[in-house]
Amino acid sequence: MNFLFVNACMRGEDSRTLRLCRNYIEKFKKAKAGESWSFAEVDLDAADIEPLNRERLAHRDALARSRKWDDEEFALARQIIAADHILIGAPYWDLSFPSKLKVYLERCSVTGLTFIYSPEGIPHGQCRAQSLSYVTTAGSAIRDFNFGYEYVRGLCALFGIEKTFFASAEELDIIGKDVPAIMAAAEDKITAIIDSL
Numbered sequence: 001m002n003f004l005f006v007n008a009c010m011r012g013e014d015s016r017t018l019r020l021c022r023n024y025i026e027k028f029k030k031a032k033a034g035e036s037w038s039f040a041e042v043d044l045d046a047a048d049i050e051p052l053n054r055e056r057l058a059h060r061d062a063l064a065r066s067r068k069w070d071d072e073e074f075a076l077a078r079q080i081i082a083a084d085h086i087l088i089g090a091p092y093w094d095l096s097f098p099s100k101l102k103v104y105l106e107r108c109s110v111t112g113l114t115f116i117y118s119p120e121g122i123p124h125g126q127c128r129a130q131s132l133s134y135v136t137t138a139g140s141a142i143r144d145f146n147f148g149y150e151y152v153r154g155l156c157a158l159f160g161i162e163k164t165f166f167a168s169a170e171e172l173d174i175i176g177k178d179v180p181a182i183m184a185a186a187e188d189k190i191t192a193i194i195d196s197l
């Protein structure tokens with residue numbers, strides 16, 4: 001079984017989102033100790049990926065037309081399709097997430113590979129994972145502007161991933177807030193997610 005950690009925590013070791021993700025992975029490993037899981041991480045800060053432009057899109061379309069799905073271009077899409085559980089860790093940036101995560105998701109979202117349209121035009125997601133968790137931290141309260149998670153939730157519906165979970169630590173940059181208590185509450189939420197998997 002494959003666990004895929006998509007790490008969009010751009011501040012490296014200083015990232016509080018990364019701290020929550022490590023807590024998630026540790027708890028997941030403990031909960032699934034009796035099962036055989038392999039763990040892979042996509043470090044988006046280090047990833048050499050560019051947004052699609054005219055040239056790159058034409059290249060990708062040509063590969064897709066000739067169904068060269070084993071090309072390096074589709075490596076990230078193949079990896080997400082083969083994952084059994086996915087964790088996305090991304091700080092709350094500009095009401096969503098760091099743009100490198102969008103570039104990654106653009107890479108993964110391939111018609112004919114990640115999802116296939118039926119003759120009636122209905123997309124059928126090809127991802128093996130039944131669940132994906134999205135972990136974030138935010139400087140203020142996210143309220144109903146949870147665009148990063150909501151976008152990922154929409155993509156999951158397209159990719160065939162049935163369940164999504166969300167854990168956050170919010171208001172971390174507001175002076176006077178009890179940051180350790182907020183982080184501890186997020187860790188409790190993570191425990192509840194792991195228990196429900």
Ligand SMILES: Cc1cc2nc3c(=O)[nH]c(=O)nc-3n(C[C@H](O)[C@H](O)[C@H](O)COP(=O)(O)O)c2cc1C
Binds near residue numbers: 017139
């Ligand atoms: C580029 C950038 C954009 C941000 N945008 C928002 C925002 O829109 N709303 C918010 O509440 N906090 C925002 N923040 C604050 C972060 O969400 C907050 O500090 C978060 O905990 C950072 O996560 P990290 O510790 O994992 O890097 C932003 C921070 C950065 C660096």
